Structure formats: structure tokens, C-alpha cells
Amino acid sequence: MLVTRKFSNILIRSSINSTVRLFQVCVMGGASEIGQAVSLLLRTEPAISKLVIHDTWETTPGVVIELSHIPAKSALKGYLGDATMKQALGGSDLVLLVGGPLKTPGVSDEACLKANMEFVKTVSSQIGRLSKMPFVGVVAEPINSLVPMAAELMRNFGTFDARKLFGVTTIDWIRARTLFGTLHGLAPERCFVPVIGGHSNKTTVPLISQASPGTDMTDTDIRRFVSEVQRYDEIVSEAKLGRSATVSVAYGALLFARGALAALAGRQARVHAYVENDHFGTSYFAGLVHVDSNGVREMTRYTNRITEYECHILEEALDRLRKDVALGKKILEAE
Missing domain, CATH: 3.90.110.10 (Lactate dehydrogenase/glycoside hydrolase, family 4, C-terminal)
Incomplete structure (x- = not known):
């Protein structure tokens, strides 16, 4: 674990005195170029009580420290390496898979798939082992092939629900x-x-x-x-x-x-x-x-x-x- 800020509240009150539920969001691949951009945008989202950043890049601690400098009410946690993936995913309501290279001209779908499939396979297997499946949004490319692959992997576990798996388009x-x-x-x-x-x-x-x-x-x-x-x-x-x-x-x-x-x-x-x-x-x-x-x-x-x-x-x-x-x-x- 890299960075932790305590935030015990799970409910907040809006200006009209209605109860608003807050959620934990996990960004897998959060130290990548797009992962950093996604994490930055989510950092101050009012519906998020805890933002979790996970990656295998050695620069992950620095990314989390930078995000901690942004004033926000939500807690912030960072995790580094495959061994901490289970901890990072635990308790999450929404998981975004953004790690790996995006599609660029000259790179075939097959090559892009090969570059990202290990990342999606590893994360999908860990999500499948959770006691309750969170909403999962796949941003990693190519979505057309990675989402069906993730679904097949998660089906091996008892908590898979196809209604909660999305390719983000x-x-x-x-x-x-x-x-x-x-x-x-x-x-x-x-x-x-x-x-x-x-x-x-x-x-x-x-x-x-x-x-x-x-x-x-x-x-x-x-x-x-x-x-x-x-x-x-x-x-x-x-x-x-x-x-x-x-x-x-x-x-x-x-x-x-x-x-x-x-x-x-x-x-x-x-x-x-x-x-x-x-x-x-x-x-x-x-x-x-x-x-x-x-x-x-x-x-x-x-x-x-x-x-x-x-x-x-x-x-x-x-x-x-x-x-x-x-x-x-x-x-x-x-x-």
C-alpha cells in the first residue's frame, strides 16, 4: 500500500437534506498515461468516497502522491504489484480496467490484444474471486475482444453477472x-x-x-x-x-x-x-x-x-x- 487517507463516512447530506450514497472506485492500470488522466478526473467526483489506484509500474507511488495533493473529500489509496491486486479490488463498487497501450495506427487489433490480454486476464481472474462482483468497465483496447475474454474468465467463478460487465465506448x-x-x-x-x-x-x-x-x-x-x-x-x-x-x-x-x-x-x-x-x-x-x-x-x-x-x-x-x-x-x- 502506498498512500492512505482516512475517510470513514459512507453517507453525505446534500443541500436539500437527502441522503446521497458514496462509492469506492478502483482504477486498474492507474499509473499508465490514460490511467493517470482517468484518476485525475475521478479524484474530486462527489459520488466517490474512496479512490483506489493500482498498477505494476514502479512510478505508481509518485502518481498516487501527486493525486493526494489535489484537495478532495474522498480517501485515496495506492497499491503496487500483482501481489496487492486482491487488496486493491476488495470493497470496490466500480472497477475500471484502463492499463495497457491503446490502439494506434499501424498496430493491428491482434497485436493490441496480445499486449493487453495478460493485464485483463489477471484482473478478471481476481475480480471473479471476489465475494460480490462490482460493476466493471473495460477501457483497455481492443474492447471488442477483451470484454468477451474477460467474461469467459469470470464465468469460471460463482459471482459472475454479465449485466455488470461493460466495454466503455x-x-x-x-x-x-x-x-x-x-x-x-x-x-x-x-x-x-x-x-x-x-x-x-x-x-x-x-x-x-x-x-x-x-x-x-x-x-x-x-x-x-x-x-x-x-x-x-x-x-x-x-x-x-x-x-x-x-x-x-x-x-x-x-x-x-x-x-x-x-x-x-x-x-x-x-x-x-x-x-x-x-x-x-x-x-x-x-x-x-x-x-x-x-x-x-x-x-x-x-x-x-x-x-x-x-x-x-x-x-x-x-x-x-x-x-x-x-x-x-x-x-x-x-x-
């Missing part, structure tokens, strides 16, 4: 609505563009036909928009001279965490996530998910006004998605 929705708003001179925060399918350039499907507010776009404009949304990781990486997107991805993780914690507190919430779902011709699918304290309730479905072009790119996405899911499970079968 909020960044896809953030990008789509921002690009849509910018394109049409609208406030992005007032725009909504559903993004479904998976979480990769070949499986991300923004639905302009369901966008709000509605606007007129030519077929050429729509195809250009879809291509740009799908290529955003590449665009950012090129601008960052080969480094992956981190700040916007971390913000997406923050929004996911807020939604998950709201659901755990008993409020109806929605998150953008990749979850176990067999209603779309594949065993996993991403979209706008309705969540309560038990986890996933249902995913928003769009059956009206889907265009022929959107149906076409969705079919292509589903074909690739099935392969991505199989790839994640195949690695376990080969061992």
Missing part, C-alpha cells in the same frame, strides 16, 4: 455528437447521434438517420461523416505524432463512471457501452444502455428510418464483430 458517442454539432453550427452538448455496433474503425456505426436535431445531409456528406467518426483514433494519433488519444478517452471513462455510480445509487441511468447482447446477430453489441443497480437492463433499439446505407455498414460491422468476439475467446481456448 462513450468516446465514440462524444466524438460523433461533437463532429455533428461542429458540422452544422450547433452546440454539441445539445446534439445526439447514436453510435452502435462495436468499438473499432470497422465496427463503429453512427446513425445519422436517428440524429437530433434533424438536419439535411447529402449521401456524400453522410459517408464522409461516418468515415471521419470511424477514423478519429487515427486522426488524433497522426496529430499526436503516433501517440494514442488519452484525454478524450479519459473523459469518456468519467462519463461512464458517473452513469454507473448513478445507477448503483438507485437512479435510472444510461451509459454508452459494449455489453453482452444477442439481439443484433452477435453475442456482444455496443449502444446506449439503460442501467440500474443490478447492471444492464436493456439497450436502446432503432428500428425506424434506418437507411439502406446504415444497414449496409451495420452488416459489415456485425460480420467483423463476430470475428472479434471469436478472437477473444479463441485465445483462451488455445492455452
Whole structure:
């Protein structure tokens, strides 16, 4: 254990005298580049009573010390090494898996999967051994394959609940609505563009036909928009001279965490996530998910006004998605 600050309260009173429940959140891989960004954003979240940072990097103590310099009511604990993983996870309501490299141009999904699979395998096995499964959000790439792999590992233990396992895809929705708003001179925060399918350039499907507010776009404009949304990781990486997107991805993780914690507190919430779902011709699918304290309730479905072009790119996405899911499970079968 690296840093500890005592915080015994589990309840706080809001300005309207209602009781607000607080939660423990654990960031696995918290010393990585994106892990530090996620931890920073979560440090002062009012719904968090304890923030736990775990990593195997030797720089972890320094990261936790830096975070301790930020004034916050929540407790802060840091853990270093695989041997402390059980301690780090214990008592957590929400666990975010953010360690490992993110996808960058020139790196195949298979190579990215190989780089991150040991991290996800180790953490998933430890989560499976907990007496009660917390909400788990996978940010590590490639989500399309790592989430099914994590699920198969956790199924070996008695506490697994598929409703509590999420691939965090909020960044896809953030990008789509921002690009849509910018394109049409609208406030992005007032725009909504559903993004479904998976979480990769070949499986991300923004639905302009369901966008709000509605606007007129030519077929050429729509195809250009879809291509740009799908290529955003590449665009950012090129601008960052080969480094992956981190700040916007971390913000997406923050929004996911807020939604998950709201659901755990008993409020109806929605998150953008990749979850176990067999209603779309594949065993996993991403979209706008309705969540309560038990986890996933249902995913928003769009059956009206889907265009022929959107149906076409969705079919292509589903074909690739099935392969991505199989790839994640195949690695376990080969061992």
C-alpha cells in the first residue's frame, strides 16, 4: 500500500437534506498515461468516497502522491504489484480496467490484444474471486475482444453477472455528437447521434438517420461523416505524432463512471457501452444502455428510418464483430 487517507463516512447530506450514497472506485492500470488522466478526473467526483489506484509500474507511488495533493473529500489509496491486486479490488463498487497501450495506427487489433490480454486476464481472474462482483468497465483496447475474454474468465467463478460487465465506448458517442454539432453550427452538448455496433474503425456505426436535431445531409456528406467518426483514433494519433488519444478517452471513462455510480445509487441511468447482447446477430453489441443497480437492463433499439446505407455498414460491422468476439475467446481456448 502506498498512500492512505482516512475517510470513514459512507453517507453525505446534500443541500436539500437527502441522503446521497458514496462509492469506492478502483482504477486498474492507474499509473499508465490514460490511467493517470482517468484518476485525475475521478479524484474530486462527489459520488466517490474512496479512490483506489493500482498498477505494476514502479512510478505508481509518485502518481498516487501527486493525486493526494489535489484537495478532495474522498480517501485515496495506492497499491503496487500483482501481489496487492486482491487488496486493491476488495470493497470496490466500480472497477475500471484502463492499463495497457491503446490502439494506434499501424498496430493491428491482434497485436493490441496480445499486449493487453495478460493485464485483463489477471484482473478478471481476481475480480471473479471476489465475494460480490462490482460493476466493471473495460477501457483497455481492443474492447471488442477483451470484454468477451474477460467474461469467459469470470464465468469460471460463482459471482459472475454479465449485466455488470461493460466495454466503455462513450468516446465514440462524444466524438460523433461533437463532429455533428461542429458540422452544422450547433452546440454539441445539445446534439445526439447514436453510435452502435462495436468499438473499432470497422465496427463503429453512427446513425445519422436517428440524429437530433434533424438536419439535411447529402449521401456524400453522410459517408464522409461516418468515415471521419470511424477514423478519429487515427486522426488524433497522426496529430499526436503516433501517440494514442488519452484525454478524450479519459473523459469518456468519467462519463461512464458517473452513469454507473448513478445507477448503483438507485437512479435510472444510461451509459454508452459494449455489453453482452444477442439481439443484433452477435453475442456482444455496443449502444446506449439503460442501467440500474443490478447492471444492464436493456439497450436502446432503432428500428425506424434506418437507411439502406446504415444497414449496409451495420452488416459489415456485425460480420467483423463476430470475428472479434471469436478472437477473444479463441485465445483462451488455445492455452
